[in-house]
Amino acid sequence: MDDEHKLASLKSAVKHAFEQMIPFNRVLGLSVESLDANSPRLRFEMRPELVGNPVRQILHGGVISATLDVVGGLAIALALAASKTDEGKMHESSAVPLLPNIGTIDLRIDYLRPGRGRYFVAAGRVVRLGGRVAVVHSELVNDADEQIATGAAAYMVG
Amino acid sequence: MDDEHKLASLKSAVKHAFEQMIPFNRVLGLSVESLDANSPRLRFEMRPELVGNPVRQILHGGVISATLDVVGGLAIALALAASKTDEGKMHESSAVPLLPNIGTIDLRIDYLRPGRGRYFVAAGRVVRLGGRVAVVHSELVNDADEQIATGAAAYMVG
Amino acid sequence: MDDEHKLASLKSAVKHAFEQMIPFNRVLGLSVESLDANSPRLRFEMRPELVGNPVRQILHGGVISATLDVVGGLAIALALAASKTDEGKMHESSAVPLLPNIGTIDLRIDYLRPGRGRYFVAAGRVVRLGGRVAVVHSELVNDADEQIATGAAAYMVG
Amino acid sequence: MDDEHKLASLKSAVKHAFEQMIPFNRVLGLSVESLDANSPRLRFEMRPELVGNPVRQILHGGVISATLDVVGGLAIALALAASKTDEGKMHESSAVPLLPNIGTIDLRIDYLRPGRGRYFVAAGRVVRLGGRVAVVHSELVNDADEQIATGAAAYMVG
Numbered sequence: 048m049d050d051e052h053k054l055a056s057l058k059s060a061v062k063h064a065f066e067q068m069i070p071f072n073r074v075l076g077l078s079v080e081s082l083d084a085n086s087p088r089l090r091f092e093m094r095p096e097l098v099g100n101p102v103r104q105i106l107h108g109g110v111i112s113a114t115l116d117v118v119g120g121l122a123i124a125l126a127l128a129a130s131k132t133d134e135g136k137m138h139e140s141s142a143v144p145l146l147p148n149i150g151t152i153d154l155r156i157d158y159l160r161p162g163r164g165r166y167f168v169a170a171g172r173v174v175r176l177g178g179r180v181a182v183v184h185s186e187l188v189n190d191a192d193e194q195i196a197t198g199a200a201a202y203m204v205g
Numbered sequence: 206m207d208d209e210h211k212l213a214s215l216k217s218a219v220k221h222a223f224e225q226m227i228p229f230n231r232v233l234g235l236s237v238e239s240l241d242a243n244s245p246r247l248r249f250e251m252r253p254e255l256v257g258n259p260v261r262q263i264l265h266g267g268v269i270s271a272t273l274d275v276v277g278g279l280a281i282a283l284a285l286a287a288s289k290t291d292e293g294k295m296h297e298s299s300a301v302p303l304l305p306n307i308g309t310i311d312l313r314i315d316y317l318r319p320g321r322g323r324y325f326v327a328a329g330r331v332v333r334l335g336g337r338v339a340v341v342h343s344e345l346v347n348d349a350d351e352q353i354a355t356g357a358a359a360y361m362v363g
Numbered sequence: 364m365d366d367e368h369k370l371a372s373l374k375s376a377v378k379h380a381f382e383q384m385i386p387f388n389r390v391l392g393l394s395v396e397s398l399d400a401n402s403p404r405l406r407f408e409m410r411p412e413l414v415g416n417p418v419r420q421i422l423h424g425g426v427i428s429a430t431l432d433v434v435g436g437l438a439i440a441l442a443l444a445a446s447k448t449d450e451g452k453m454h455e456s457s458a459v460p461l462l463p464n465i466g467t468i469d470l471r472i473d474y475l476r477p478g479r480g481r482y483f484v485a486a487g488r489v490v491r492l493g494g495r496v497a498v499v500h501s502e503l504v505n506d507a508d509e510q511i512a513t514g515a516a517a518y519m520v521g
Numbered sequence: 522m523d524d525e526h527k528l529a530s531l532k533s534a535v536k537h538a539f540e541q542m543i544p545f546n547r548v549l550g551l552s553v554e555s556l557d558a559n560s561p562r563l564r565f566e567m568r569p570e571l572v573g574n575p576v577r578q579i580l581h582g583g584v585i586s587a588t589l590d591v592v593g594g595l596a597i598a599l600a601l602a603a604s605k606t607d608e609g610k611m612h613e614s615s616a617v618p619l620l621p622n623i624g625t626i627d628l629r630i631d632y633l634r635p636g637r638g639r640y641f642v643a644a645g646r647v648v649r650l651g652g653r654v655a656v657v658h659s660e661l662v663n664d665a666d667e668q669i670a671t672g673a674a675a676y677m678v679g
Contacts, residue, residue, distance in 0.1 A: 071265035109271020423545035429583020
């Protein structure tokens with residue numbers, strides 16, 4: 048396989064891993080909408096079981112924090128894959144792991160607006176990518192492109 | 206009803222509200238283990254759908270952040286109820302709402318150890334209770350009483 | 364005075380208040396570089412007493428957190444002034460206070476790169492402006508426009 | 522030197538380093554009050570230049586965040602020294618560095634009460650001490666033992 052095919056294959060595998068292999072991501076109903084390494088996106092539909100306030104019918108805060116944590120891990124996985132590809136290290140024998148060993152150190156969520164919408168999109172952006180620690184800023188918007196929440200999280204990598 | 210019965214009745218209603226009326230709390234499987242206003246506790250069992258890393262079989266970070274957000278809201282609801290009872294304001298006509306209008310402003314989670322265990326207990330402690338803003342510190346421990354994560358969150362009240 | 368003059372006068376007073384009236388801002392050496400309500404900016408020069416690591420000669424983390432806290436308060440003060448002007452409420456008798464009653468609820472700083480530079484510029488952006496709570500995102504860059512740190516903070520207003 | 526003397530000598534050196542060698546710590550007026558590895562404490566006196574609100578005469582938020590950042594670094598330095606001593610690694614030839622290479626990854630401060638008092642004491646507690654990342658919880662109290670603020674911060678170590 049040439050590098051382009053390898054990258055496509057890798058992306059398909061990452062999508063599968065995040066959507067299918069992580070049980071709680073399935074509970075959330077996350078689908079990988081973009082694997083752009085600079086701004087990957089996850090999407091999920093509003094569903095009754097994701098509600099946190101039955102009167103106001105808005106998302107549970109935990110659905111928001113969970114999704115922003117996941118999109119942060121996705122952003123780092125893609126950034127790591129991109130940096131390894133750039134360095135020409137992408138040999139058959141040193142395949143980038145589909146679920147690299149990324150552990151969340153801490154996470155801050157700012158809840159800016161009630162989580163109202165038919166669907167929601169989370170995007171992440173790596174703002175620091177070191178050999179041991181990475182930091183991601185993220186946001187969740189609804190189908191009207193209103194910013195529902197933002198996140199900042201630090202992760203251990205490698 | 207005298208005040209003691211009123212408080213018991215209120216607590217039972219709060220338990221019902223947090224366990225049954227909030228859809229995503231049911232997804233998490235949260236049960237209210239203690240309604241002690243100084244340190245309320247939620248408990249949930251490990252279940253396959255709560256896993257975030259299928260290889261390591263540990264809790265999804267989002268389950269942890271969601272639970273610590275909920276226990277913070279519970280701590281504030283109970284602290285508000287207690288402060289209203291203390292002030293002798295607990296008349297039939299001014300019943301404390303079961304799900305008071307508590308909105309999370311922001312949330313920080315520190316993930317300290319992998320979420321491994323048969324069950325988990327989250328506890329919250331109100332460290333600031335103002336007329337408009339309250340702050341809660343919280344923690345999640347596993348069945349071996351190991352501290353898995355801590356939380357700090359600010360909430361709008363009233 | 365017409366509104367334009369009033370706004371100019373207000374801005375001059377805000378600049379004076381932030382630079383001269385707050386003692387610790389003088390310790391930091393903060394100067395108000397822009398009063399743009401959408402992205403106000405503070406600037407300070409590197410000085411020996413602001414150093415946190417004498418070997419590496421980089422900014423003390425506390426200088427960074429302090430400055431990002433201040434720029435958040437400045438952003439809110441200007442946003443409140445702008446919203447009051449917009450609403451045509453800017454009468455002689457209801458002057459916007461120079462140092463409105465803004466209290467920081469909490470603050471998160473991400474330290475992204477060592478604080479190295481001849482001078483530093485902090486900018487803030489209000490992402491939530493409610494009647495009781497406001498949230499600001501901020502960043503600190505050095506003279507080479509490298510992002511040194513980012514901040515997210517919640518404030519009580521009014 | 523036997524180990525007891527070595528430890529005393531090390532502690533004296535750490536105290537000197539934190540009080541004298543870090544310029545901005547001198548601006549803050551920090552003095553090391555306790556080198557207890559489980560809960561080291563810093564103290565500083567209220568002084569006019571540390572004020573953030575001239576009307577209310579309370580501490581600048583940046584003084585608080587700076588001090589809690591420092592006490593976190595101190596707690597980790599002592600915890601690392603203690604762990605190395607425990608392991609019997611404390612030989613002449615492998616002296617624990619006075620200012621080990623500890624970098625703050627991120628910091629959250631909760632401002633709980635106005636910073637009013639004649640003096641203030643900050644204490645830190647290491648809640649996670651890994652080979653690469655450590656996490657500290659901290660608090661600032663005033664001379665009446667009122668909790669002014671709490672902190673949670675992650676640091677890179679080693």
